[in-house]
Amino acid sequence: MENPSVKTNAPLRLNAVGLSKKDYDGAPSTLCKGCGHNSIASQIVQVAYELSLRPHEVIKLSGIGCSSKSPAYFLGMSHGFNALHGRMPSVATGALLANHTLKAIGVSGDGDTGSIGLGQFKHLLRRNLRMVYIIENNGVYGLTKGQFSATAEEGLTLKYAGKNPFPPVDLCMEAIVAGCGFVARSFAGDAKQVRELLKAALSHRGTAVLDIISPCVTFNNEDDSPKSYGYGTQHEKPLHELGFIPPAEEIAIEPLEPGEFRLVELHDGSHIRLRNLGPDYDPTDRMAALARLQQAQEEGEFITGLLYYNPSRPSLAEVEGLRTPLAQLPPERLRPSREQLEKVLQTYR
Amino acid sequence: MENPSVKTNAPLRLNAVGLSKKDYDGAPSTLCKGCGHNSIASQIVQVAYELSLRPHEVIKLSGIGCSSKSPAYFLGMSHGFNALHGRMPSVATGALLANHTLKAIGVSGDGDTGSIGLGQFKHLLRRNLRMVYIIENNGVYGLTKGQFSATAEEGLTLKYAGKNPFPPVDLCMEAIVAGCGFVARSFAGDAKQVRELLKAALSHRGTAVLDIISPCVTFNNEDDSPKSYGYGTQHEKPLHELGFIPPAEEIAIEPLEPGEFRLVELHDGSHIRLRNLGPDYDPTDRMAALARLQQAQEEGEFITGLLYYNPSRPSLAEVEGLRTPLAQLPPERLRPSREQLEKVLQTYR
Amino acid sequence: MSVLERAQAAPLAPRPSVVNDFSLVVATANGTGSQTANLTLLRSFFKLGLPVHGKNIFPSNIQGLPTWYHIRVSHEGYIARKPAEILVAFNPATAPEDVRALPAGGVCLYHTDLKGLPQRDDLTYYPVPAAELVAGIEVPVKRRPYLANMAYVGVLAWMLGLPLSVIEGALAVQFDHRPKLVEDNLEVVRRAHAWASEHLTKRDPYRVEPMNKTEGLILMTGNEAGALGAVFGGVSVAAWYPITPSTSFMDALREFLSKLRRDEEGHPTYAIVQAEDELAAAGIVMGAGWAGARALTATSGPGLSLMAEFVSYGYFAEIPAVIWDIQRVGPSTGLPTRTSQGDVAFAYTLGHGDTKHPILLPSSIEECFEFGWKAFDLAEVLQTPVFVLSDLDLGMNNWMGRPFAYPDRPMQRGKVLGAEALEAQGGFARYKDVDGDGIPYRTLPGTPHPRAAYFTRGSGHNEEAQYSERAEDYVRIMARLARKFETARRLVPPPAVAHTPGARLGVIAYGTTRYAIEEAKDRLAQKLPFSFLRLRALPIGPEVRDFVAAHEQVCVIEMNRDGQVHGILRAELPEFAPRLRSVAYLDGLPLTAEWVMARLTEEAQRPM
């Protein structure tokens, strides 16, 4: 069982739309054992079940990467679109223009969003397309085997990639500056917070960005100790594939209390510093959110929780004035009449 | 004469490298009369002359757009590279890796940088390539005739483009968040400030971004009055080209004093609100710069001056540890020896 | 007025009048407002019943560079480009060259402010004192140069015998019947006409007479026609990034949609998005097509390059999409305001890996309209990206045409399974060839059935749309896609064939080269008779093979450097490859009948 945090649910209890939790499962994951992305997929399943989402009203979208494979691993009864690397935002835009009544859950990676896809990401936010946009952020390119992504910490040293000389792109800051009205950060292992944020995100009016730290058990690994996977491969000539990936468990932590600080140990023995936003944090102040992010960056920790919230901007579908989903218009509403053609042509004589 | 602000210079006085101001001219501009971009080109010529730049040590780069045509209109004795739409940053990166001792002046537009080129722009700043990056910002796509660019004000109504429903991308905010260490805003008509900022930018260690408001006399035109160009075209069927563009002068204003606020009238009678950053503004505080920009946005005005300055980050060439320009390495330093090949092959036996 | 006097002194042999048959060019700088005057002229000839066509040869900037507006009037109905016989010289920068380019016997109307115009004995010169003629009109000073263009309209009207009432009618259309604007402009025309009648003596042979050859016809640009066709094809999502010469396609689309596609309460039943670039535009179209809306984008060469990755996706994941490429001159930024057929081969197999795409090749506004709606049927029936390759000449210029035929069949939405069908058949396999035509079934997101969902991906998949790296699965999917392309071969519009009995020479072409070829065909009817097959789509069907088989030599005429369709035909018709000759040329200007005649004559003389 991959999802320790959801073990407690009796699998066959039915929700309000008559579905069991199993009905929200996807195909078996082909990600590494212990990958943070799997934890997130589990929480999506759990939340969809708890919220009694109708699977056919949901679409799942992604780019390319380990993270972007995830949509295959949840909500098997929802349509899915595994797009091109970095281009999920545009595909989502098209899909939701065609049918703006669908609930869209997008899953991307830090490479997918922060490198090749940064432009589309920013413009998606500018248009405020109504969707949940999850970034499974591990600071590396998992699928292409361990290069730094644009969110990697400056100065971080990884075995494959060497030392990262560039400052990280903070995708929460980017989202806030781009005008996003729902920006949150969490940690894949904090199942409870991930679920709470997912639920809130699903009811947001526009794009809701969840930047979820999701450790890559395989590559985000700076430890040279024998207990890291590196032991077997570091001294070998480059191989096609990572020689050996020791089995690992997904990291699960006790939920952080509001305001709590915690040092969480990752698979390789390194630590990540998490701080839950305090109860007195005001997520409606854009500048304060940016300042808080900068402070956290300076202090080398990640703040988790809802960083910025502002539901005032209309979504793209609202701006476009859409009513009946365009994909459901009957032929007679799609093709104007013979008379209308005549009338138009009249003005060209 | 297109450049009213430089009329006072005796054309044949020679500078420290023995060149007259004319030696820094480019080809005659093919932009519209009165276009703000022409004013900026003039100031580049002036500054290059005043700083006694050696033209062969300068390269000019651009993307595609009216703005991006500018490099043809200044510094005719410098190599120029008019790249693809939105892709000047990558070309500049390559050119300056090949020869990091060149001084690079890049000219882009708001569409070129803020729409198609946003990703490259952000990643350029992340790498901190040493160059001056000028955005000739008019809020529209000039060359393709008047569509809104991503920097257009929300709610702005233009004759061609209708009403803009999306919030503007503030390229200065974007630059600051991306880690840029030199971010300034100015107004094309404020020749003195443009020159001062250009000079400072040329000596910055990394990327220096100048976001210069540069009114498009032809399309940034929301006035329906007969004195606007719209008179002749608004009621016509769409044509290939803009029917008629009345001759106009480039806007030139008296330089704003530190802290001064000014309402400047544009060609069509609309106004732009400029505020020069006060003498007590501290450009080294990143968050304060963001807050100041947000405040200006809320107040519907543009603040001009050096918004953010932080020379601490090394440039890309420094990070890469470059010494002799790579393009100037002699063959014997490019091709390792026969013995070195032998030695490498030895390890593959 | 020294020019005038000298020109008057030139000895010109008296010539018979030339009625309704001339080509005229107005040379100005852009941004001077001459387009209004030019379109007024075009429309006047049209209203007079003369077959006419206008081409704008304009620069890639906004103000101040040379622009030439070509008008061809031909009682025989020929509308291909023809070098000008009558010149309106209003641009000092090009006037010398423009005058030199006139043929003997030509006419030059010139702005009296022009200095140093070349003097030729074999031309007729008429001055146009434009500035003086607008001097008294009540408009702001700044707008005078704009109105001044109407002065040449007036002088031309005098010269050609074009009735002022016709011009008035044209101006009314041009200015959407706004009295003040019509009046201001007409006033200048009148003054110019009066001035010319008084001061000038007609010494040239050209004149117009009413005909009835445009009755019932319309005058429209190809981009407008294509956009209108798309509207009648039910387009619901459009995404694009501005690029010349596709921009006016989207402008027209927006305009038509806003009029024709609103619900009872006035809400739009469509969405148009100006994307941040062409990659995003392509992605939006893919997403929308996948979700069941008819979606299109319009672009030109550079945008096409940027869409390559998504098109490869659309091919493999089988997503309907319509992509208009209004071709301009490449490579790269090239000549953005000049016409070409330079993207055909690139579009045909756009994207990495083995890909093939149907391409529609309109040659007229009628076909722009027709392909405008048919492209959606094809895309949805075939579940694949479909290209429409127009060009700048067709897209941005005004062409005569018959009023468009209303679509003659209901929309074909292809194999889409709804909840009932799924219930009945107990599910479906997204990528399975159930019917043997290579076309699988799909469902739309939102379909209320537990077995409706499937997973779309650009990576390897089996017939059940599951991820697969198995060689057999890949081969099966790819073989089916190849089969689907054979189905496309049968579904795309067949070529238009004009067989000339006994002709040994055949010509194959597509798009707007047809006009020069059709004119050449008539003119060569005796000397070098040839048959003409006009491709209206790729892939080719059996008609093309038959045509090639029936002729000893077949010249493929196209407006690109490398003979792109010629290359495709050679590869697809290997048994006839030796007889397929490439007659390709691209300089950014539409072909002339003269060029076609010369080149065909040359080819016919070359040994087989």
Place this chain on the structure above:
Amino acid sequence: MSVLERAQAAPLAPRPSVVNDFSLVVATANGTGSQTANLTLLRSFFKLGLPVHGKNIFPSNIQGLPTWYHIRVSHEGYIARKPAEILVAFNPATAPEDVRALPAGGVCLYHTDLKGLPQRDDLTYYPVPAAELVAGIEVPVKRRPYLANMAYVGVLAWMLGLPLSVIEGALAVQFDHRPKLVEDNLEVVRRAHAWASEHLTKRDPYRVEPMNKTEGLILMTGNEAGALGAVFGGVSVAAWYPITPSTSFMDALREFLSKLRRDEEGHPTYAIVQAEDELAAAGIVMGAGWAGARALTATSGPGLSLMAEFVSYGYFAEIPAVIWDIQRVGPSTGLPTRTSQGDVAFAYTLGHGDTKHPILLPSSIEECFEFGWKAFDLAEVLQTPVFVLSDLDLGMNNWMGRPFAYPDRPMQRGKVLGAEALEAQGGFARYKDVDGDGIPYRTLPGTPHPRAAYFTRGSGHNEEAQYSERAEDYVRIMARLARKFETARRLVPPPAVAHTPGARLGVIAYGTTRYAIEEAKDRLAQKLPFSFLRLRALPIGPEVRDFVAAHEQVCVIEMNRDGQVHGILRAELPEFAPRLRSVAYLDGLPLTAEWVMARLTEEAQRPM
């Protein structure tokens, strides 16, 4: 151990031994560390002097999906893929299918934990109790499964008679002579060998004997060889975006450069940038090439699509650039870890408008190295983007090869004018054909001369590099570019031709299909003799025409669906189009000699 017992009971006719001639596949899941064991095996055979080659058929994920490592040992030197005769079944997910795929007489070594293995009477089964064999070794528990792979190495050593000393040598190379790692691994091998000797009885015919066929040879991947070639070609700027299977090219490049290209003080004389995407990678290469550095990028299909716009720019603005495309299976994301030759046609004319690019087609590590440096000479001499199209099979697998020949000529930097030359000739025209070969002169930024500068653009320009929309200027530039491509035709590496006297059949191919074809050629020498022309580059030269002319039928064999090069050859050799047959197939796996033989035999029987 029920499997074992039952297998032992099977009646297997005694067979003569098969020495140094077998194919072996190790089936595991990825992420289990089997690659070390597999490479150790490969290297052991190599060190024993046997012609050998290994192919990894791996999945597009990181952990847990099926991986097959194929090793072919052939005393005759054949290294094409051949279906496995010996299977090491270590992956429960695929074991049933893997076993079923074995030919009669095959051998199956299986992990003793496997359940439900199919029982076949015609196979020999040997168990490998991997878990037990590592039980006592002193390593962390988590690493046991990793070491366990060495168990099958030990059992195979026993079975084949592979000396342990040879394995020790291979392990030393594999682990860069780290004693502890070598020892840990060797210990498992030893134990497994001892266990097998004690418990198993050899009943299969396969064994190895030392030879001297690999003496002096090296073993390297194509990506390493290409990267090394680039280093000896003087590469100074490299930019890329990670994508399988090109990533290991850049990894190797970084490694080689950091060793071979530092100045006296240890500073790098090169720069490598991981770009944000392939558009940026292409832009960086263009900028660097323009500024005078030898620059390259490496990518695969999706990246190639994204580079289309820049490549069109590079063609038109004439900028040297080297682009390696390590081909994987498209369209779209396709099968990212499978091999193909599916991008050739796309690359050949990549970009909108009329474009053509030289393409080098390496087939071996020697050619990867050679083209690695030659590509730069070509790119700078021709001032244009040059492609090297390798593939996943060549790029990521280890191949035997002769030690690379040091470049046999000084670097050719092309027509670059320095300050002195400019002074002497008083300037230059950037885009003028001075020498008649279509190649103009250029200057580099930073050249200290007032007339050095010129303006580079993708828009229309004249010979002086000034902006121009004039038809004549455009035609002149484009005609010169076409001429330049004819020069390229003469400069690219000529094909390798093996004429078989009297053969009526000719085969044309390129890249890694050569191995299956060469094997097929030998085997068909009597039944269906054929000549073989291996293209090493596009465009083709006169040798190809001569070859086609000399054979009645010519089959173009390639690993794609649509016969891409076949299409190019038909279009370029129209007079011979009818005799050019396409023999194309792509399923992601390298071709086998059997397939080639079957297909050629089939084609030879089809009427012309």
